Amino acid sequence: FSKKMAKIASLLVAVIFYTMFFMKISSVSAGWLRAHATFYGGSDASGTMGGACGYGNLYTDGYKTNTAALSTALFNDGKSCGGCYQIVCDASKVPQWCLRGRSITITATNFCPPTLLRLVTMEDGATHQDLISTWLSLPFSPSLSTKLESSPSSTKDQECHKIVCLKGSSYCHRVGCRRSGGMRFTMNGRNYFELVLISNVGGAGEISKVWIKGSRSKKWETMSRNWGANWQSNTYLNGQSLSFKVQLSNGRIKAALNVVPSNWRFGQSFKSNIQF
Numbered sequence: 001f002s003k004k005m006a007k008i009a010s011l012l013v014a015v016i017f018y019t020m021f022f023m024k025i026s027s028v029s030a031g032w033l034r035a036h037a038t039f040y041g042g043s044d045a046s047g048t049m050g051g052a053c054g055y056g057n058l059y060t061d062g063y064k065t066n067t068a069a070l071s072t073a074l075f076n077d078g079k080s081c082g083g084c085y086q087i088v089c090d091a092s093k094v095p096q097w098c099l100r101g102r103s104i105t106i107t108a109t110n111f112c113p114p115t116l117l118r119l120v121t122m123e124d125g126a127t128h129q130d131l132i133s134t135w136l137s138l139p140f141s142p143s144l145s146t147k148l149e150s151s152p153s154s155t156k157d158q159e160c161h162k163i164v165c166l167k168g169s170s171y172c173h174r175v176g177c178r179r180s181g182g183m184r185f186t187m188n189g190r191n192y193f194e195l196v197l198i199s200n201v202g203g204a205g206e207i208s209k210v211w212i213k214g215s216r217s218k219k220w221e222t223m224s225r226n227w228g229a230n231w232q233s234n235t236y237l238n239g240q241s242l243s244f245k246v247q248l249s250n251g252r253i254k255a256a257l258n259v260v261p262s263n264w265r266f267g268q269s270f271k272s273n274i275q276f
Contacts, residue, residue: 048110051228052078061199067108082199082206083108176203181275187265215262217240
């Protein structure tokens with residue numbers, strides 16, 4: 001009798017879990033937004049390195065292949081770089097191609113501006129994301145997709161042509177980012193113009209403010225966003241060890257003290273042991 005009751009209890013728990021899961025993704029008030037997911041690039045991310053956020057190699061920068069190029073509204077002039085989104089397939093649209101109960105978390109690493117041809121395929125108010133993998137509807141079948149081979153409207157759009165659009169809808173919402181290791185700081189630019197790429201950021205992921213301090217200074221200098229995840233300083237900092245304070249979109253602040261040694265050179269990257 002006890003074994004039978006245990007099986008019934010386990011079944012009820014499973015039913016409640018899946019019921020709550022699908023109730024959650026169908027409710028806009030719960031923070032989920034209807035979205036369109038498309039596919040571009042290779043499954044190994046070889047065709048999507050770099051991008052409008054300024055990340056270089058997505059593997060060494062900590063993001064690997066679960067990344068996405070965001071629409072104009074979501075990208076927000078680069079302020080959303082590094083943010084994470086959880087996405088699920090809308091089984092009510094294409095139940096035969098959705099993996100029920102499965103989701104994926106991606107990082108915003110690029111921007112894909114809309115073209116006229118792509119806008120025609122989208123519903124008003126929909127959120128558009130270009131994904132690097134076809135996790136929503138495996139196995140992927142070209143016969144169930146629409147190929148759009150539009151001409152790039154700008155240099156940033158060159159990675160976004162030959163898009164494969166899935167014929168189903170999806171849902172997405174913002175989530176926290178989990179990263180392996182600490183934040184990374186890559187020094188670019190030249191004398192009196194330090195352009196620092198900050199990557200592998202956990203927590204909220206989106207950086208809202210950055211400060212820098214050389215070892216010869218007692219004051220923190222506010223940096224400005226140059227583009228994407230690149231922040232700039234116009235102070236001569238050569239020959240000094242460098243510290244950074246990073247503030248995320250949720251207001252949390254972490255300091256990476258002396259993470260860059262005094263013998264640093266432009267083009268070098270440095271890993272910290274600080275993470276959100």
